Amino acid sequence: MRKLPLLNAETRPFWTGGEVGELRMHRCDDCRRYFHPPAPVCRDCTSLKVGPVPVSGRGRVLTFTINRQAWTPELADPYVVAIVELEEQEGLRFLSNIVNCPAEAVAMGMPVSVVFERVEDVWIPLFERATS
Incomplete structure (x- = not known):
């Protein structure tokens, strides 16, 4: 079970x-930098011209x-928590899970692509090993 985020603008x-x-991802129209988590102001140039x-x-x-700690029965199997850096920009990173791959097969530098898990009205971005 996942704790769902609060949705706002x-x-x-x-x-x-x-x-x-x-x-x-949020991107600034002025300096063209992506950033995460989303915010109403660019972290690099403080522009208000930002949006997804x-x-x-x-x-x-x-x-x-x-x-590997089974905190609850639903978490009995080992799972991977990773920092993924997106190809659009160096430093554009966020925390997620690696799925559809044995935990022992995950490696630093491994190419990944996004998949989504729907929970109620939220689509959680997860990553799996990239096929190409």
Whole structure:
């Protein structure tokens, strides 16, 4: 079971983009930098001209850990928590899970692509090993 995020004007596009197969990141119209988590102001230039745009959903595992502690019965199997860096921009990273891959097969630098898990009205971006 996942704790679901609160949806607001800034976060809704990120958490609902999976409905149409899009991973959406905030981008500044002035300095052209992507950033995450979503916010109403650019972290680099403080511009207010920011908004969500679709990105490729491809990236690499920057680092990861395998959780083997069964905190609840639903978490009995080991699972991977990873920092994924998206290919659009160096430093565009976020925390997610690597799925559809044995935990022991995950490696730093492994190419990944986004998949989505729907939970109620939220589409959670997860990553799996890229096929190409």
